[in-house]
Amino acid sequence: MSALITVENLTLKFKTDEGLITAVDDVSFSLDKGEVIGLVGESGSGKSVTAKALMHLNAKNAVYTPESKITLHSDDGPVDVLSLTTPRQLNVVRGGAISMIFQEPMASFAPVISIGKQMVEQLQLHSNMTKAEAKAHSINMLDRVGISDPAKRIDQYAFELSGGMRQRAMIAMALSTKPKLLIADEPTTALDVTIQAQVIDLMKDLVEEFHMGILFITHDLGVVAQTADKVNVMYLGRMIEEGPVRDVIRNAKHPYTQGLLNALPKLNDLDSPLEPVPGDIPSPLERPSGCVFHTRCSQIVGPQCSSRQPRDVNVDPTHRVACHIYSEAAE
Amino acid sequence: MSDILIKANGLSVGFQIGNSIFKRQVLKAVDNVTLEIEKGSFFGLVGESGSGKTTLGRALLKAVPITGGGAHYSDGEVAYDLEDISKENLKDYRKRAQLIFQDPYAALSPRMTVRDIIAEPLEVMGLTKTRVETDERVREIAAKCRLNLEHLRRFPHAFSGGQRQRISIARALVSAPKFVVADESVAALDVSIQADVLNLLKAIQADMGLTFMFISHDLSVVAHTCDHVAVMYLGRLVETAPTRQLFASPKHPYTKALFSAIPSLDPDDRGIAQKLEGEIPSPTNQPSGCKFHTRCPNAIDVCKTIEPQLETADRGHQVSCHRWKELLDLVPA
Numbered sequence: 001m002s003a004l005i006t007v008e009n010l011t012l013k014f015k016t017d018e019g020l021i022t023a024v025d026d027v028s029f030s031l032d033k034g035e036v037i038g039l040v041g042e043s044g045s046g047k048s049v050t051a052k053a054l055m056h057l058n059a060k061n062a063v064y065t066p067e068s069k070i071t072l073h074s075d076d077g078p079v080d081v082l083s084l085t086t087p088r089q090l091n092v093v094r095g096g097a098i099s100m101i102f103q104e105p106m107a108s109f110a111p112v113i114s115i116g117k118q119m120v121e122q123l124q125l126h127s128n129m130t131k132a133e134a135k136a137h138s139i140n141m142l143d144r145v146g147i148s149d150p151a152k153r154i155d156q157y158a159f160e161l162s163g164g165m166r167q168r169a170m171i172a173m174a175l176s177t178k179p180k181l182l183i184a185d186e187p188t189t190a191l192d193v194t195i196q197a198q199v200i201d202l203m204k205d206l207v208e209e210f211h212m213g214i215l216f217i218t219h220d221l222g223v224v225a226q227t228a229d230k231v232n233v234m235y236l237g238r239m240i241e242e243g244p245v246r247d248v249i250r251n252a253k254h255p256y257t258q259g260l261l262n263a264l265p266k267l268n269d270l271d272s273p274l275e276p277v278p279g280d281i282p283s284p285l286e287r288p289s290g291c292v293f294h295t296r297c298s299q300i301v302g303p304q305c306s307s308r309q310p311r312d313v314n315v316d317p318t319h320r321v322a323c324h325i326y327s328e329a330a331e
Numbered sequence: 332m333s334d335i336l337i338k339a340n341g342l343s344v345g346f347q348i349g350n351s352i353f354k355r356q357v358l359k360a361v362d363n364v365t366l367e368i369e370k371g372s373f374f375g376l377v378g379e380s381g382s383g384k385t386t387l388g389r390a391l392l393k394a395v396p397i398t399g400g401g402a403h404y405s406d407g408e409v410a411y412d413l414e415d416i417s418k419e420n421l422k423d424y425r426k427r428a429q430l431i432f433q434d435p436y437a438a439l440s441p442r443m444t445v446r447d448i449i450a451e452p453l454e455v456m457g458l459t460k461t462r463v464e465t466d467e468r469v470r471e472i473a474a475k476c477r478l479n480l481e482h483l484r485r486f487p488h489a490f491s492g493g494q495r496q497r498i499s500i501a502r503a504l505v506s507a508p509k510f511v512v513a514d515e516s517v518a519a520l521d522v523s524i525q526a527d528v529l530n531l532l533k534a535i536q537a538d539m540g541l542t543f544m545f546i547s548h549d550l551s552v553v554a555h556t557c558d559h560v561a562v563m564y565l566g567r568l569v570e571t572a573p574t575r576q577l578f579a580s581p582k583h584p585y586t587k588a589l590f591s592a593i594p595s596l597d598p599d600d601r602g603i604a605q606k607l608e609g610e611i612p613s614p615t616n617q618p619s620g621c622k623f624h625t626r627c628p629n630a631i632d633v634c635k636t637i638e639p640q641l642e643t644a645d646r647g648h649q650v651s652c653h654r655w656k657e658l659l660d661l662v663p664a
Contacts, residue, residue, distance in 0.1 A: 042521040043492070162610050163380070192379040192548060193592040194607040200594070219521055222594035245598045263526040265551040267578065267593065274555055276527035280491040 038228030109158035116154030243319030341400030375557030435495035493524035
């Protein structure tokens with residue numbers, strides 16, 4: 001399989017009144033065509049910021065280090081995303097090659113413009129369809145995501161649709177430009193479980209049909225297990241574990257991933273007590289030295305945990321972890 | 332059989348919508364709910380958004396007007412009928428029944444110190460006479476919620492989500508209530524923190540002898556914390572049972588669908604889930620007969636016309652479905 005987008009040494013800081021805040025710290029990964037990667041982590045771990053960097057969509061106060069490199073492998077050759085500056089160049093990436101769906105669909109649709117108008121507008125921007133063609137295509141897409149009576153729905157406003165319906169419309173809109181990569185930022189978090197199951201099913205069908213890559217951001221490991229091929233776990237801006245979904249969920253290596261899995265209430269075992277990961281995620285202003293997780297880790301191996309950043313270690317060819325437990329064994 | 336703390340009897344809550352006399356409609360958020368909450372139990376209430384769980388919780392706190400039926404509270408010291416409670420009694424009831432909110436970011440005033448936030452209920456209710464006494468109560472409850480003294484001097488913005496939720500819990504418990512409604516209290520937290528807050532709630536409940544009503548849409552959280560669970564759909568109670576029993580053998584098709592919709596942690600378990608079509612209907616335009624028949628995979632003609640009543644299926648296990656007995660033998664397709 002060929003890579004669709006590669007991220008190398010991405011380090012991203014935000015300039016704030018309180019100083020430089022590190023949001024993403026030396027993250028590298030690549031996503032192949034037709035692959036679904038689940039990006040997991042707590043709030044503040046840098047998952048959304050990483051995703052937005054792929055579209056060069058972070059706020060003006062974001063500072064990328066010179067080593068950071070994001071390459072999109074489009075049909076017309078590789079595109080260096082972070083070097084794009086003009087809106088015209090950026091449009092090739094934003095909404096063109098990459099689309100994004102957000103957590104709260106109510107906040108992502110303009111409330112005073114009909115759904116149809118918004119869908120047609122972005123299609124005209126990214127393709128050379130006429131208005132009538134764009135509208136026909138939009139109705140077709142709404143139908144494709146399971147919205148009943150799409151010809152009527154297209155003239156409605158976001159507030160007239162229910163939560164699940166809005167998220168479907170959002171997906172239809174994101175996919176209508178036929179992106180190569182879809183970034184889904186917590187797309188099911190605001191939905192009820194029954195609707196979540198419907199949306200997950202829909203997304204799986206669409207991956208098969210359109211053969212695009214998906215970067216699925218979520219904090220719910222259950223959702224990841226059901227959707228992703230690969231999992232990347234982030235903590236405080238570092239990618240601490242990466243591997244195929246079965247390996248990471250059944251055989252988690254990093255103490256943090258293990259902690260996340262243990263903290264999850266399990267339905268088939270009601271007797272064992274819940275085990276929280278002790279402590280809180282530290283403030284980004286007080287970034288721990290050494291391994292960023294050492295302040296909450298229960299498996300500290302020695303002083304190196306608080307002094308030296310662990311290297312990435314391959315526990316097997318596809319499963320990578322950054323923890324001193326494994327770097328000791330490798331040396 | 333232990334004592335019953337709260338008993339709802341055909342409890343209904345309706346809201347009037349539309350102001351023209353011709354268009355006036357009543358939205359029944361909670362419709363004829365009968366349930367009993369045992370003293371010292373952790374009672375779970377689950378359902379999709381729009382099922383009326385929050386409204387039921389608030390009705391039991393007398394925070395929304397009760398429009399039909401009633402609810403009875405009795406803790407051994409006092410007994411109140413909540414539907415026609417007097418003003419003085421309501422004041423007393425407020426000390427005995429408290430609410431923990433969902434969003435710890437919105438529930439705490441950013442301009443008050445943590446100490447003032449926790450002390451406010453004591454001062455408003457006149458539970459303490461001197462500042463020294465107030466401080467003592469605040470420190471005591473803060474210690475129980477694992478907040479240290481240095482935290483009390485700070486403002487909420489300095490705290491993380493988990494810590495904020497512990498502050499909200501301290502504030503709700505400082506008046507030493509008997510009954511606490513926790514409305515989606517862990518929904519806004521990360522999983523690693525969520526487990527911590529749940530453990531804290533359990534520990535405090537055992538310590539202070541509280542009765543909790545725990546409202547959540549997350550079934551796995553409810554399974555781990557609650558003793559007894561009630562499932563709501565469109566304002567009606569569809570099933571209620573002791574937790575283990577409910578999870579071992581759910582009887583109502585809606586409960587079964589809810590369970591199977593939970594994403595499994597096993598990556599090879601994909602696609603086995605029993606999917607529920609459609610969405611919860613609007614409460615202003617409710618279906619006839621069984622409210623669930625529009626989405627039910629097992630609906631037959633009688634479901635469309637006659638509304639089922641709660642029937643006892645087992646000890647403490649009640650279900651409201653015409654076909655639950657037949658469905659027992661039916662192997663899920």
